[in-house]
Amino acid sequence: MDKKILTQRQEEVFEFIRKRSxxxxxxxxxxxxxxxxxxxxTNGVRSILGALIKKxxxxxxxxxxxxxxxxxxAPKPSLGEQLGVEIPILGRIxxxxxxxxxxxxxxxxxxxxxxxARQTNVFALRVKGDSMVxxxxxxxxxxxxxxxNSAEDGQIIAALVDDEATVKYYKPKDSSVELHSxxxxxxxxxxxxxxxxxxxxxxxxxxxxxx
Amino acid sequence: MDKKILTQRQEEVFEFIRKRSxxxxxxxxxxxxxxxxxxxxTNGVRSILGALIKKxxxxxxxxxxxxxxxxxxAPKPSLGEQLGVEIPILGRIxxxxxxxxxxxxxxxxxxxxxxxARQTNVFALRVKGDSMVxxxxxxxxxxxxxxxNSAEDGQIIAALVDDEATVKYYKPKDSSVELHSxxxxxxxxxxxxxxxxxxxxxxxxxxxxxx
DNA sequence: GAATATACTGCACGAATGGTTACTTGTCAA
DNA sequence: TTGACAAGTAACCATTCGTGCAGTATATTC
Numbered sequence: 001m002d003k004k005i006l007t008q009r010q011e012e013v014f015e016f017i018r019k020r021s022x023x024x025x026x027x028x029x030x031x032x033x034x035x036x037x038x039x040x041x042t043n044g045v046r047s048i049l050g051a052l053i054k055k056x057x058x059x060x061x062x063x064x065x066x067x068x069x070x071x072x073x074a075p076k077p078s079l080g081e082q083l084g085v086e087i088p089i090l091g092r093i094x095x096x097x098x099x100x101x102x103x104x105x106x107x108x109x110x111x112x113x114x115x116x117a118r119q120t121n122v123f124a125l126r127v128k129g130d131s132m133v134x135x136x137x138x139x140x141x142x143x144x145x146x147x148x149n150s151a152e153d154g155q156i157i158a159a160l161v162d163d164e165a166t167v168k169y170y171k172p173k174d175s176s177v178e179l180h181s182x183x184x185x186x187x188x189x190x191x192x193x194x195x196x197x198x199x200x201x202x203x204x205x206x207x208x209x210x211x
Numbered sequence: 212m213d214k215k216i217l218t219q220r221q222e223e224v225f226e227f228i229r230k231r232s233x234x235x236x237x238x239x240x241x242x243x244x245x246x247x248x249x250x251x252x253t254n255g256v257r258s259i260l261g262a263l264i265k266k267x268x269x270x271x272x273x274x275x276x277x278x279x280x281x282x283x284x285a286p287k288p289s290l291g292e293q294l295g296v297e298i299p300i301l302g303r304i305x306x307x308x309x310x311x312x313x314x315x316x317x318x319x320x321x322x323x324x325x326x327x328a329r330q331t332n333v334f335a336l337r338v339k340g341d342s343m344v345x346x347x348x349x350x351x352x353x354x355x356x357x358x359x360n361s362a363e364d365g366q367i368i369a370a371l372v373d374d375e376a377t378v379k380y381y382k383p384k385d386s387s388v389e390l391h392s393x394x395x396x397x398x399x400x401x402x403x404x405x406x407x408x409x410x411x412x413x414x415x416x417x418x419x420x421x422x
Numbered sequence: 423g424a425a426t427a428t429a430c431t432g433c434a435c436g437a438a439t440g441g442t443t444a445c446t447t448g449t450c451a452a
Numbered sequence: 453t454t455g456a457c458a459a460g461t462a463a464c465c466a467t468t469c470g471t472g473c474a475g476t477a478t479a480t481t482c
Contacts, residue, residue, distance in 0.1 A: 007458070021236065026277060029439060042440075044460045051458075065276040065439055065468065066237060084295030084321035110295035110323040115420060136419065138347040156421060206419040208347065209326060210367060220429070240469060253470075255430045262428070276438065276469055 006055065013037065013048050014057055017068055027068045084110040087144060089124045109142065115205060121147040123201065125158055127167055132156070134182035135169075141208045143167055145201035156203040161189065162196050167203060217266065224248065224259050225268055228279055238279040295321040298355060300335045320353065326416060332358040334412065336369055338378055343367070345393035346380075352419045354378055356412030367414040372400065373407050378414060 006014065016036055020028045028036070034045045049068070052058045061067035086108045109124055116122055127141045135156065137143060145158045157170045159179060168179035168189065177197060179189040191197045217225065227247055231239045239247070245256045260279070263269045272278030297319045320335055327333055338352045346367065348354060356369045368381045370390060379390035379400065388408060390400040402408045 009459070025232070025236070025238075025280075027237070029276070030441090031439065039460070041461050041463090043442080043462085046441080047457095047459055063440060063467070065240070067440090069236070084323075109326065110321065111418075112295075112321040115320065115418065133347065136344065136347045136349040136352070141347070203421050205421055206417070207322075207326065208417040210414050210416055218428070241471090242469065250430070252431050252433090254432085254472085257471080258427095258429055271470095274437070274470060278470090 006052075006057070010048055010051055010055075010057075013045075014052060017058065018070060021068075021070060027066045029066055085113050085116060085122075086110050087116075087122050087124050089126065089142070109207070111144070111205075111207070116144065121201075122204070123147065124207075125165065125167065131181035131183045131186045132167055134184075137167065137182070137203075137206055138208060141206055143203050144205035144207070145203050147201045149199050151199055151202050158200040158203060160196070160198045160200055161191055165200065170199070217263075217268070221259055221262055221266075221268075224256075225263055228269065229281055232279075232281060238277045240277055296324050296327060296333075297321050298327075298333050298335045300337065300353070320418070322355070322416075322418070327355065332412075333415070334358065335418075336376065336378065342392035342394045342397045343378060345395075348378065348393070348414075348417055349419060352417055354414050355416035355418070356414050358412045360410050362410055362413050369411040369414060371407070371409045371411055372402055376411065381410070 013033060016033060017028060020026065020032075030042050030045045030049070033049075034040065034042060037045075039045055049058065049060065053060060057071055059069040059071055061069070087110070089107045089109055122144055125143050125145060127137055127139060127143055130139050132138075137156075143158070151157045151170045153170065153172060155170050156167065158165060158167050159170070161179070166179065166189070168181060171178040171180055171188070176193065177191040179191065181188070224244060227244060228239060231237065231243075241253050241256045241260070244260075245251065245253060248256075250256055260269065260271065264271060268282055270280040270282055272280070298321075300318045300320055333355055336354050336356060338348055338350060338354055341350050343349075348367075354369070362368045362381045364381065364383060366381050367378065369376060369378050370381070372390070377390065377400070379392060382389040382391055382399070387404065388402040390402065392399070
């Protein structure tokens with residue numbers, strides 16, 4: 001007998017236990033399994049459970065009610081140690097108000113925790129226009145930015161210029177700031193001190209859906 | 212009586228239930244709570260549980276063993292309805308063996324469920340080279356592909372040519388298949404029928420970490 | 423001072439649950 | 453054809469578990 005191959009019935013019952021454990025957060029009792037499959041005797045269920053134990057798919061704590069535990073090859077992370085992090089997507093960014101204000105929220109994306117290198121204060125923006133195509137950032141892409149109000153020369157940033165949010169290369173000059181596109185057909189934006197300017201964050205990632 | 216403020220004892224018991232529910236995945240029975248707090252009578256526990264119910268912190272299913280359910284202000288998504296989906300990252304792809312074979316796995320990424328439009332059989336690949344920069348796919352990017360063995364003219368696919376995996380534009384011809392780069396300095400790969408060729412999947416997304 | 427809430431003890435009932443024994447039926451491989 | 457395995461039925465026992473009732477002690481509130 002192959003240790004891993006389950007019969008049809010065993011597969012069904014295993015699936016049932018898995019669903020119950022995940023959805024209702026309560027593993028079923030022996031009788032509840034019986035009811036679900038129209039097995040009138042507890043022993044009918046027990047024979048299947050016995051096989052699942054022998055084949056190493058479940059574990060049981062004797063005499064403990066609902067003491068069926070799944071043995072999964074790739075154990076799902078408990079709620080405390082999620083693999084994904086929820087990042088807020090900002091619709092419009094307006095100067096003078098906190099970036100992450102609720103009224104700006106457009107939704108959230110879940111991204112891999114490692115993808116963001118466990119950084120905090122990250123938000124996402126939908127890119128409009130093709131000014132950064134040469135940097136691999138296309139129209140409609142979702143960019144991830146870490147909130148910070150300063151940046152280094154040459155970094156890609158999300159900036160606020162006169163209440164307008166843009167994603168550009170940051171080029172600080174002596175008396176002004178230049179925001180360069182990656183696309184040469186666009187002239188750099190030169191931000192003179194009389195204009196409203198602030199750095200919203202530094203771009204740390206890009207995500208795109210391809211049709 | 213404030214509906215929300217718990218007494219010390221109630222707080223302790225609530226914490227115990229929460230820990231048990233999350234860690235062992237099994238809410239405790241009335242008697243198990245009693246044992247944990249040295250309460251010899253089940254009614255002692257019941258009076259505390261009653262208070263927790265009245266104050267809206269837990270819910271109970273009558274006569275159901277372990278039928279204590281936490282009522283949380285921000286309910287965590289149950290495992291069944293995660294916001295993120297784990298996608299396997301494939302190291303090398305070899306022809307003649309199932310794509311998703313375990314030995315190919317390099318790890319997993321968690322991505323938003325909506326990002327992939329709830330599609331199944333999705334895998335991820337690390338892009339090598341700059342042949343697709345004009346399509347916004349850079350060296351080192353992670354591309355997501357949906358497993359399929361056919362594609363339409365002009366789509367970006369992950370293809371296997373002579374045991375080598377590449378990401379290219381798909382251009383089927385009468386007697387051969389052409390794989391075009393987005394970068395004009397690379398000549399198209401012309402796949403004649405004598406070569407091993409298969410489509411691994413169609414590219415549906417891109418993800419990049421920016422430094 | 424009475425009413426109310428909290429936090430118990432102690433006991434007992436019945437339903438829910440796990441376990442066992444005995445027996446049956448069908449399939450499949452040696 | 454025999455034997456192992458799977459998947460049951462049926463009846464029954466023992467334990468676990470939720471619940472109900474009676475009662476106590478303390479603190480808080482009106």
